[in-house]
Amino acid sequence: VDKNELLARARTQIRKRRYTDHLRDNVQNSIEMAITDPLTGLHNRRYMESHLATLAEQAAMRAKPLALMMLDIDYFKSINDTYGHDAGDDVLREFAVRIRKSIRGIDLACRYGGEEFVIVMPETDLHVAGMVAERLRRSIAGEPFTIEKGVKRIEVTISIGISTLETKGEAISAVLKRADQALYRAKHDGRNRVVAAAA
Numbered sequence: 001v002d003k004n005e006l007l008a009r010a011r012t013q014i015r016k017r018r019y020t021d022h023l024r025d026n027v028q029n030s031i032e033m034a035i036t037d038p039l040t041g042l043h044n045r046r047y048m049e050s051h052l053a054t055l056a057e058q059a060a061m062r063a064k065p066l067a068l069m070m071l072d073i074d075y076f077k078s079i080n081d082t083y084g085h086d087a088g089d090d091v092l093r094e095f096a097v098r099i100r101k102s103i104r105g106i107d108l109a110c111r112y113g114g115e116e117f118v119i120v121m122p123e124t125d126l127h128v129a130g131m132v133a134e135r136l137r138r139s140i141a142g143e144p145f146t147i148e149k150g151v152k153r154i155e156v157t158i159s160i161g162i163s164t165l166e167t168k169g170e171a172i173s174a175v176l177k178r179a180d181q182a183l184y185r186a187k188h189d190g191r192n193r194v195v196a197a198a199a
Contacts, residue, residue, distance in 0.1 A: 067126060107122070161195050
């Protein structure tokens with residue numbers, strides 16, 4: 001075999017391999033971007049909406065409870081207005097980290113939009129969901145958030161509404177709506193609290 005021909009063939013194979021790896025990485029990144037919120041690293045609303053019905057069906061088939069938690073950062077607009085949008089982004093990123101620390105691997109945490117988040121908890125009843133929500137509320141209120149690259153620390157609180165899948169075949173949109181109504185009550189009743197939806 002000619003030495004130059006061997007080198008040329010080897011270079012061609014290496015280039016092909018690199019190109020294939022590059023294409024695979026691009027596809028993987030595109031998939032990640034389609035289902036992940038870029039700021040917080042949590043799943044996005046599109047991902048949640050596409051998986052929520054499946055989780056509800058599985059819960060109904062197994063006769064297991066399913067809890068849904070809707071969270072909203074209190075007075076988030078004033079954080080942005082007072083400290084700037086970069087500080088608001090810092091708060092959202094840290095908030096996502098604290099959510100991840102407070103939930104299980106099987107739970108689904110998503111950024112629903114703006115400063116609103118949803119956590120779906122399979123095999124969780126209203127009582128347990130309430131304990132998790134309260135633990136998360138305390139973890140947010142109990143330690144100030146660092147902003148402006150560690151220069152300032154600000155107090156942040158959240159309001160949480162929780163609901164559960166009540167009956168087999170119930171529309172998951174109804175569960176989401178009840179959690180949203182419970183969140184509204186938490187806000188209305190003074191914020192920095194957990195409210196469970198009335199059955």
